Amino acid sequence: MNHIVLYHPEIPQNTGNIMRTCIANKMTLHLIEPLGFRLDSKHVKRSAVNYIDQVDYHVYPDWDSFVAQNDGEYYFLTRYGSVAPDQMDYTHGSDVYLIFGAESTGIDKAILKQHLDRCLRLPMAANVRSLNLSNAVAILAYEVLRQQGFPGLSTHEPDSMKGKDYLLK
Numbered sequence: 001m002n003h004i005v006l007y008h009p010e011i012p013q014n015t016g017n018i019m020r021t022c023i024a025n026k027m028t029l030h031l032i033e034p035l036g037f038r039l040d041s042k043h044v045k046r047s048a049v050n051y052i053d054q055v056d057y058h059v060y061p062d063w064d065s066f067v068a069q070n071d072g073e074y075y076f077l078t079r080y081g082s083v084a085p086d087q088m089d090y091t092h093g094s095d096v097y098l099i100f101g102a103e104s105t106g107i108d109k110a111i112l113k114q115h116l117d118r119c120l121r122l123p124m125a126a127n128v129r130s131l132n133l134s135n136a137v138a139i140l141a142y143e144v145l146r147q148q149g150f151p152g153l154s155t156h157e158p159d160s161m162k163g164k165d166y167l168l169k
Contacts, residue, residue: 003070031060071094073118
């Protein structure tokens with residue numbers, strides 16, 4: 001199973017977008033407090049559209065509580081990482097946790113130092129510090145899913161919507 005972990009998220013719209021990404025990709029969302037917003041915020045609901053009731057999410061009071069309850073392979077996205085996401089293998093069979101930090105401060109340095117071999121960086125121009133959090137989550141989520149062969153995900157428009165032959169009509 002694949003998981004998205006937000007460490008101290010601050011912007012409700014980003015979290016709402018990430019909730020929608022988690023639903024679309026059958027991923028579980030983990031939120032580590034403090035949060036910069038209330039989960040019942042209208043901004044979170046607006047970004048998650050009408051899917052918010054479908055998201056599988058869990059909230060933890062701190063990092064240690066999260067670690068105590070979740071076992072698997074942890075990967076940390078940080079601008080200080082030295083490995084591109086496509087250089088890691090996410091197909092080993094255990095749960096994959098993709099961990100992202102607060103929009104303004106990232107992930108605590110003490111946590112990152114314990115996992116240096118799992119600190120990833122998205123390649124980008126040297127004059128750009130980082131991408132938007134929800135964009136970074138989507139990029140990394142799809143790299144993991146690509147390597148795993150997009151398990152359980154539809155590769156075409158479902159017939160319950162417009163159907164896979166929509167463009168042929």
